[in-house]
Amino acid sequence: MDVEQEQQDNEQVHDDDKYKNLTDLQRAGIYEELLARSVNRKLKKTTTREVANMFHVSVQKVRRVWRRVKECLRQGVPVDVRSRKPKNCGRKRIVVDLSMVAEIPRSQRRTIRSLARALGVKKTTLHRMFTDGLLDRHSSSLKPYLKEANKKARLQFCLSMFDQQSLQNRPTFRDMRNIIHIDEKWFNTTQKTMKFYKLPSEIDPHRTVQNKNSIGKIMFLVAIARPRYNAEGICIFDGKIGIWPFIKKEPAPRKSDYRPRGTLITKTISVNREISRQFLIQKVLPAIQAVWPQELAGETIWIQQDNAPSHVPSNDPGFLNAVAQTGLDIRLMQQPSNSPDMNILDLGLFSSLQSMSDRLVSNNLDELINNVQHEYDAYDADKINRIFLTLQSCLIEVMKRGGSNDYKIPHMYKDGLERAGNLPDVLDCDRELYESVTQALAE
Known part of the structure; x- marks a missing residue:
């Protein structure tokens, strides 16, 4: 059988x-x-x-x-x-003249579907061209508008960051270890839209708030300097001066299902020049005294801030009197207007810290403060050091563009250089570029 x-x-x-x-x-x-x-x-x-x-x-x-x-x-x-x-067999490939893409208005090129409609082809055909590398996707973000005076100020700021002793040979940036970057940042308890990865059998997450246009948020003041390492490459100063929320504690005027009357609740405060001066004197200056390396105590310490109206000017009498009592030479400096790319906080640290704090659940403002503080304390000092190198590479790109901000942040592959032990401490600049910028400012 x-x-x-x-x-x-x-x-x-x-x-x-x-x-x-x-x-x-x-x-x-x-x-x-x-x-x-x-x-x-x-x-x-x-x-x-x-x-x-x-x-x-x-x-x-x-x-x-x-x-x-x-x-x-x-x-x-x-x-x-x-x-x-x-x-001779099979489906014949549709020929699309991709040179027509550049002639289509950008407003019609935001999605594959709208671009396919403008070209008169199917979206699957365009998607296949995208996967084949014939089309590229670009995420465009708004940047500050720069006037000619802004561009000139940006170039002057770039030149001020060079080590004066290196100008005779190869212009090299300063190590920037005596500059403290400070700025404010809003952190939200949650986001309107969040992406999750889940199993097909899982139930879709359901998130609710009383009003999605009034999500709880707190503004933080952050101060960061460049980390320092000893001869063996061990970090002896992580560069973290401090992070402080702009909040106040008030007793609850009435009871609720969650707390009795009189319980201290956290509320945000609006930031003006008086509040900025108060935080600089009562928070930032004592923190600098507590953590600043002793070998740098004799150098001038610069606190770099942007040109927000609420910020304290460099000749503020209250700030100068408070500095005189510290025994340190601490001064304020303003970065160029409309130049967030010249502050390491806006350049990379804020977005990184935001993404890390989003991984933790914040049901109220107190939990948000704890989560942000936790991620700030755990932030890797090596990342901070790499952002300072990114800042120097951005300064070179600004010089190449004549002070404009229409450039891409260059990739130095700093992780690989650091693993190989070849990560530079400072970057140098082409002498012809330096002289061309100097000549342009002199005209």
Whole structure:
């Protein structure tokens, strides 16, 4: 019984093979067998059936191979029995003139669907071109508008960051270890839209708030300096001066289901110049005294801030009196207007800290403060050091663009350089570029 079943299975397999397309190897074998059995290029009546049974294919396929042989002989060309289907069968590829893409308004190129509609093709065709690398996706973010005076101020700021002793040979940036970057940042308890990865069997997350336009948020003041390392490469100062929320504690005027009356609740405060001065004197200056390395105590410490109206000017009497009591030479400096790319906080640290704090659940403002403070304390000092190098590379790009901000942040592959022990401490600049910027400012 098993032998009969095996014979039936073999016959079924052979019948299925008869209807499959012949491979080029099978075609060549059939041609050689027919040629060996032919006499003066002629076959007997039973030859094609015998060869078909030998290769387990249909007789029609063997006869088509032989007709191809006779056709080649009549035309006087070399015999070629390979399949023609790879060239003549299948769906023909749609030809799209991609040079028309540049002529389509950018407002119609925001999605694959709208671009396909403008080109008059299917979106699947464009998606295939995108996966093949024929189309590129770009995320465009708004940048501050710069006037000519802004560009000139940005170039002057770039030149001020060079080490004066290196200008005779190869212009090199200062190590910036005596500059403290400060700025404010809003942190939200949650976001309107969040992306999750889940199993298909999981229930979609359901998040609710009382008013999605009034999500709880707190503004923080952050102060960061460049980390310092000893000769062995061990971090001896992580550069973290401090992070402080702009909040106040007030007793609850009435009871609720969650707290009794009089419970201290956290509320945000609006930031003006008086509040900024108060935080600088009561928060930032004591923190600098507590953590600043002793070997840098004799140098001038610069606190770099932007030009927000609420910030304290460099000649503020209250700030100068507070600095005189510290025994340190601490001064305020303003970065160029409309230049967030010249502050390491806006350049990279804020976005990184925001993404890290978003991983933690903040049900109220107190939890938000704890989460942000936790991520700030755990932030890697090596990342802070790399952002300072990114700042120097951005300054070079600003000089190349004549003070403009229409540049891409260059990639230095700092992680790989650091693993190999080749991460530079400071970056240098081409002397011709430095002289061209100097000449442009002198005109």
